[in-house]
Amino acid sequence: MKHMFVRCTSVFLFSALLLFTACKKGDTGPAGEKGDKGDAGAAGATGAAGKAGSANVIYSPWIDVTFNAVDTSFEASIDAPKIVDSIIQKGEVKVFWNINTQTAPAIVALPYQDNGLIFGAKDFYQFPIVQTGKIFIESTYNTSTRPSSSDANVKVWQYRYIIIPGGVGARSATDWNDYKQVQKYLGLKD
Template identity: 75%
Template sequence: MKHMFLRSASVLVVSAALLFTACKKGDAGPAGEKGDKGDTGATGATGSTGKPGSANVIYSEWLNVTFNAVDTFFEAAIDAPKIVDSIIEKGEVKVYWNINTSTAPSIVALPYADNGLIFGAKDLFVFPVIQAGNIYIESTYNVGTRPSTNDPNIPVWQYRYVIIPGGMAARSGVNWNDYAQVKEYLGLKD
């Protein structure tokens, strides 16, 4: 019996050794069929609202503007080639006037009227006329850019325009006549 057990155990060990040493990896078989599409995953959380962009808004630097006498009023012209017919038809052009120095700005939107409270000039009217390629500013007084009386290197009475594409003004919620709001919304640099 002992002999038979040894023989059975020997056969078993040899068989196991042959089994492990004789196996080798064969060639890959053919690809299986494509499985069914899985279920759609859950919708992710809504991200925070981004800061409004101004990619399509165009604005000028602060400009020194010269007015010329024309009959009973004064007129200035600003070259603005980005004002095209589609802007005039569907967009908006805002013109701002810094009624103080560039170092201590005080900015108003045009049209502007003053009955003598600020400038001492009765019936001061300053208003823009927008045309394709140009902005004309008309005034009852000469309100062209000039040097400051305190420092001739600091300009007084500069102008800036902002071109707003169609639809942007309507959806922004910004008061485009309030330069502080416009400046913050568009991230304008003075």
């Protein structure tokens, strides 16, 4: 009986060993049919309103401008290739003058007339003339960009223009001659 038990156990173990070593994984079968589309999920919560943007509005960096004497006044020009006929016909171009430094700006919109504040003369004026591809500035004084009187490495009297295409609505609450309001509305970074 003991031999029989050993023999049966040996046959059983040998059979089990053959079963495990002889088995192999078969080839992957074909993919099944695509299932039906599930039901749509519930709508998500409405997000917070976004900040007013400046889509299609174009603005320049602060630009160094050089004026030239012409008769009894001074003239300068700024290349502005994005000013095209459609902008002149239906849009708006605003020009701003920073009479101080970029770190401590004091910005005024053109046209600008001084009542003795900057030059001590009541006859000071500056106004832009916008044409296709250019902005001309007429001035009674030479207001070319120059080094600050306190730091030769810092500039004063730089200019920036903003092009507002005719299709971009301007909020009536925005005063387009107030640079701080324009900067906030358009999200301009200095």
